[in-house]
Amino acid sequence: MSTVELTLKQQPELYLETEKITPDSFAGKSADEIAALDVYEGNLTHKLGDFFTISGTPGQTAQDTVIKVKGDLLRIKWIGAKMTAGKVIVDSNTDMYTGAFMEGGEIIVNGNTGHFTALGMKGGNIHIKGSAGNYLGAAYRGDWRGMMGGVLRVDGDAGSDVGTFMRGGEIIIGGNTDVHVGTHQEGGKIVVKGNAKSKVGGQMVKGEIIVFGTIDVMMPGFAHRDNIDLEVDGAKATFKRFEGDLGERHPKSKGKVIYGQLYIKA
C-alpha cells in the first residue's frame, strides 16, 4: 500500500467539489499529475494543487492506494465519492457527500461529516468517528435506491432521514437520530444504539430497524408480535419485535407476507 498525503493549504472562498479525491483517480499518477486534477468552486474550475499540498505516491491500482486528507475540510464536498477500492482517511470534519455512491474500499473520517454522507452507497466500509448530518445512506433525490450494500458506521449521532429508500447493507449509529429512520426501506439493516425520535419505519416494505433506546412516537402501522433475544453488533439483549408498515404494500414469499421488522430493546 502506498500513501498520498493531501494537506489543505488554501481555504476556498465558497465551497470546493473534490470528487476526484479517490484512490481510483489517484492510482498510477505522479504527485504533479494529482495536483493537476480538476476541482470546482462554483462555476470556476481549479486544480487540486491550488488548494492542497500533495506528498507521497499512490499505488499502481486503487486497491494499493491510501489517501490521507488533512486540514480543516469543512468546505470540501464529495471526498471519496464513487470510489471502488483503496482507502481514504480524513483527518477532520468534512462537508456534504462524503463517500456518496461508494462501491468498495474504505473511508475513515476522524470527525463529523455533513449531509448526504454515503448517499446511494453500494459497497465498502465507512467509519465516521464523529456525527453525520441528514440523509445518511439515503437515496439521491428522486431515486428509489438508497444505500444498497456495504457497512456504514457512525460513532456519534445522525440527523434526519437515515437510510431513506435503503435496500441493502448495514448502518450502525452509536448515538441518537433525528426523525425519519428507514422511510421507504426495502431491505438492509439499520441499528440505532441511542434514541430515535419519531417516524421510524414509515412506508417500510422490508428490512430491519433495531433501536436500543427509545422511540418518542411510534408509527401507527407497526404491530407488536413477540419478544425475542438478538445479538446485535456484539451486544446481546431482548427486543420487542414489531412488524410493519401495515399501511404499505408488501411482497409475498412462499405464500407468506414479508413485513419490515422493527426491534426495540425491551
Add this chain to the structure above:
Amino acid sequence: MTKLITDVVCPFCGTLCDDLEVVVSDDGKELLEVNNACAIGAEKFLHSQAKDRLTRPRMRNEDGSWREVSYDEAAEFTAQMLAKSKKPLMYGWSSTNCESQVVGSHVAELVGGQLDNTATVCHGSTLIAVQDVGVPSCTLGEIKNRADMVVFWGCNPAHAHPRHMSRYSLFPRGFFTAKGHRGRTAVVVDPRPTDSANLADIYLPVEQGRDYELLSALRVAFRNEQLPDVVAGISKEKIYEVAEKMKNARFGCIFFGMGVTHSLSNNHNIDIAIQVTRDLNEFTKWSIMPMRGHYNVTGAGEVWGWQFGFPFCVDLSRGFARYNPGESSSNDLLMREEIDSVFVLGSDPGAHFPFSSVKKMNALPCVVVDPHITPSTVVADLHVPVAFVGVEVGGCAYRMDSVPIESHKVVDAPEGMLTDEEFLKLVLARVKEIKGV
C-alpha cells in the same frame, strides 16, 4: 366614458381566477374599479395605481441613500455582477410570466447560476415528493364538475385562496355536481380551527407535526389492519369512519398547503399523502393537488422542468443542471455562504426568508427587480422597478393545477417603464457581450 374589460386574469394567487372585470378610464391609463376579485386580488390591481410609485431604477450610494439611474445603467450593473460571480443565486420568478422566466433561465445558464423559485419556502417539498413517488392529479375543472368529496389538509383557502372554494372545490354546481356544496363532503385537517374548518362536514384537529402519522393511519385503515386507539390526537373510530367515506366517494380530491409542506416531515407528508391518493384509486377515483401560492410559481417549475429537468433548486454552476434541495436551495446556499451574489425577481425573500438568510443577502451584492418597495429592496444595492405583470403587461401563467392561462394587460405602465422581460433581455444581451458568446 369608461371602458369595461372582461375575462381579466388575476395575477395574485395560484387560483388564477380568469373572470375578473376591470373598469379603466377612457384613455386606458387609469384603472378605476375591479369586480369579481377577492379583496387581495383587487388590491393587487389597485396597488399599481399608487401615485408615489417608483418608475425608475435606483442605485444605493455609499451612505445608504439612493440615486436614480437609467435602465441601461441598471442592466450594466446587473450583468457585471452576475458575470463576475462564481456562484450567483437567481431567486424568485413566481410573480412574473413564463416569458420572463425563459429569458432569466438563459441568463442563469450563461453565468452558471443557482436558479430557485418561491417553491423553496412553499411547495418545494411537494416537488420532491412528486419526484419520489409520482402524482395522480387532475384539473380544477374536473373537481368542480365531478368531486363529491374534498379534503383540505394543512391549508386554509378561506383566507389564502379566497375564491378557490366558490369557484372550484366546495360550492360550485357542475355537470355531475348539480347540488353544489350540499352534494359535497368536506373534510378539513388542521391543528387550528380555521375559517375553512368552520365550513367542513368533518374537522380533524390533528396534533401539530403528526400529519405523517395520521396519513399513515388512513393507509392502515384502507387495508383493514388494526390501529392504535389514538393516532395524532384522532380516535381510531374517527379514522376508520373517514377512511370508509373516502373509499366510498365517487370522485375525491385532497388539497394541501403549507401546514403539511413546511411542518415536521415536510416532503414525507406529501409523499405519503400521494400514496393515500394512490391507495384510494384501488376503490374509486381520487386526485391530489397542492394549493400553490404565488400566481405563477407553478409556471416557474414548468419552464425549468422543460429547460433543465428540475422545477426548483437548479444548480447550473458546472455547466449542466443539477438539483438537490438541502444543498442547492436558497436558504441553505445563503446560510452556508455558498454563493457570492443575489439577484431577485418576482418575489420578496426579505419578507419570506429567515432573518439569518436576509442578513447574508445584505452582506452580498444584491439586485432586486420588483414594482414595489419591499423588505428585499431594503437590502439591495440596486432596485429595478418594473411594470406589473398581469396588469400592465400580459403573458403566460400556470394555475395551481398546471393549466396554462394567458393573462392580459389592462392598463399602460407609467411612461418609460420596462417590463421584467424587457429588462432581462437587456441583461442577457450585456452578459453575452461580457462572456463573448
